Amino acid sequence: MNTFDFGQFATLLAGVRVESESDDYVAKYSTGSLGTIGIAISVSKPLVDSVAHFTQTVWLPNLQLTMRPTDFLNVRLAAYKAIARPDYNLRLPQFYDQQQSGNQYTITSGNQNLRDMEAWNFEANTQFFGGSVGLISVSAFYKKIDNFIHVTDKIDLDKFYFDSLSQAYNLTFTNPEISNLIHQSNLMKTALPYNDKSPSYVWGLEFEHQMNFNFLPGYWRNITLSYNISLTRSLTHIILGKTITTVTRDSSYNALTRQWTYSNTQRFLKTFELVERESEGQPKLYGNASLGYDIGGFSARLSFFYQDKYVRSYSATDQSNTIVDPFFKMDITLKQKISNSLMIILSCNNLTDRSETTSEENAVTINNISYWKNPRTAELYGRTIDLGLRISL
Secondary structure, three states, X not given: OEEEEEOOOEEEEEEEEEEEEEEEEEEEEOOOOEEEEOOEEEEOXXXXXXXXXXXXXXXXXXXXXXXXXXXXXXXXXXXXEEEEOOOHHXXXXXXXXXXXXXXXXXXXXXXXXXXXXXXXXXXXXXXXXXXXXXXXXXXXXXXXXXXXXXXXXXXXXXXXXXXXXXXXXXXXXXXXXXXXXXOOOOEEEEEOEEEOOOOEXXXXXXXXXXXEOOOOOHHXXXXXXXXXXXXXXXXXXXXXXXXXXXXXXEEEXXXXXXXXXXXXXXXXXXXXXXXXXXXXXXXXXXEEEXXXXXXXXXXXXXXXXXXXXXXXXXXXXXXXXXXXXXXXEEEEEEEEEEEOOEEEEEEEEOOXXXXXXXXXXXXXXXXXXXXXXXXXXXXXXXXXXXXEEEEOX
C-alpha cells in the first residue's frame, strides 16, 4: 500500500493484498443407520475418517482517489476487491441421508468445492460542508459479486436431475459408498450449498446530512440534527424446484366391440430451474435520524431507525419465502456532566416497544392468487432502561 500526494488538490492511495488459504476439513462417516440415546449417538456400521481439502489464492487490489477542488468540497473515488468466506459448516465433508415416506430421502450435504465470494466494489462519494448547512454527503456504490453462496431449501429432485445439479455446480461425491446411498432413491429432497455461476450485483445511493442550528436565536441554537438514508437494489440467481408435467395418450382396440379406448397418463418430473431474485439479507431502504439538544453539561439525543423488509431465505418452490418484516424503533439517551471526571448517563431503548417479526410470503400465482403473506415469528425484547455513571480518570 502506498500514498501519492498531488499537493493539496488530490491524494491517491494504491496497493494490493494477496490472501492464500489451504484448509483441511476432517469428518467421520458411516454408511449404517444412526441411533441416539440422550446425547450419545450409535451407528450400525463402523465410523470411517473422511478428509476434504480446499486451496484458493485471491489477489485484492485497492485504489482510492480523494480530490479537494475547493475548501468546502471533497470528492472520493474508490475501486477495490474484497472476499467473504463461507460458513465453516457449509464446506465440511458432511452428508446426511434420511429416509422419509415411501422411497423418498432427504439429503443434507456440505460442499468441499465451495469457493469464497469475491466482490469488486466501485464507490463515488462527494462531501459538501458549510457554516449553515453543515455536512452533506452523497454516495453511489456498485458491487459485482462472483461465487455468491446460496443453499437449496430441500427442493424435490428426481435422481437424474440430482445428478445434473451435482455436475453443474461441482457437487462431487467421490466416496462410492456415499454415492450408492444417494442413488438408492428415485426422488430426494436436497439441501446443498452452492456458488452462483453467474455474477450477482448490488447497487445503490446513500445520502447523509449533519448540522447544528447555531445560526438560530436563543435556545434554538442548541439543536443538532443528523440523518442518513440508503436506497439499495440487488440481483442474484437462485435454484428453485420445478415440476414438469408430461401427458402420454394411450389407446387400445377391442375387436369384439370394434371400439377404441383412450386414456391419458400423467407423469410429474421433479427438476430445478435457475431464476433471478433479490439477494438475501438486502433491504431496499433503511435509514436513521438523530435529533439532539446540547446546553451546558446536558446532552439529549432522540434517535429513529427504520429498515425495510428483506428476504432471509428462499423456499424450494418460491411459495413460502422467509421475509424479515419492516422494523422501526426509537431510542433516547440523556447525559448530564457533573464534573470534569463524572457523568451520569440514562439510555432508554425501543421506546415504541416494537417487536421484530418474520413472515412467510408467496411469490407464485396459484389458483389465480398471486400473493399472500402469513405471520411466522415475533420476537419482543421490550423496552430497556440503562442508568450508568461514567468516571474519567
